Amino acid sequence: MLVGYMRVSKADGSQSLDLQRDALLAAGVGADAIYEDQASGKLADRPGLAACLKACRKGDVLVTWKLDRLGRSLAHLVETVTVLNDRGIGLKVLTGQGAEIDTTTASGRLVFGIFASLAEFERELIRERTMAGLSAARARGRKGGRKFALTKAQVRLAQAAMANRDTSVSDLARELGIKPTTLYRYVGPTGELRENGQRVLNARAKRSSAPNRP
The missing domain is CATH 1.10.10 (Arc Repressor Mutant, subunit A)
Incomplete structure (x- = not known):
């Protein structure tokens, strides 16, 4: 099943979703399987994207017009792509710099693998910086570690x-x-x-x- 996601940055009506919607429909996405947000890509809380990711099931393909419609930053984009990969969900980008990404093809899966490698590399860098920070804190007599947000x-x-x-x-x-x-x-x-x-x-x-x- 194809699931579509589209986004514009402003919710004041000055930007239209029509171009993205037409492209998704032309790609074979059903009108009732398209999710949308009208908010800046920098916002963490995007209900449309959350609902879209929740609706996707193993074997589905998430289709988006451009790669920047999906991720609010490189880190967030890598995380999202990695989560899709782990859940067995494909990703297809229709246009723009990410148009070569189509995980239903061999070349697209190669690009997807590069994203996964970037995610692993980023996590390793974060881990190394965290361990270095904790070591420095312990050397100064302080105990590191962040409290969990949930019980x-x-x-x-x-x-x-x-x-x-x-x-x-x-x-x-x-x-x-x-x-x-x-x-x-x-x-x-x-x-x-x-x-x-x-x-x-x-x-x-x-x-x-x-x-x-x-």
Whole structure:
């Protein structure tokens, strides 16, 4: 199934989605499978994109007019492409500099692999900088580490809620007191655990199983 996503930066009516909609329809995307946002690409909270990613299932292909309609930054774009790849969802870009990306073809999968490599490279750089920062902090007598934004119960709640296709990501994040981008660090679009969510559950499990000391 083809699922389309389109976006314009302004919601005041000065920009039209017609060009993108026509291109998606011409590419074979059904009118009822097109999601949209009228907001700056720099905003983290884009309900249309969240709903689009949530609706995609394994074997689907996400179609967008240009690559910059999808990602608000290189880091966000790499993260999104990697998540799609992990879920078995294809990506097809119709025009612009990313028009060579079509993961339903061999050459497109090669480009997709480059994105995955970039994501891995970026994560490794972040890890190295974090470890260096923690080492420097310990050398000065300080303990590093950031508190988790969600508790174990909240992670379980988020899992159950995200597994329901009717759940609004924005409403769920608001109920939990966090941003949608933070929520996605703990739980994926279909309720699967992400790294932070797994760490919360593991950390609390270790505490509960530790022997009591007098």
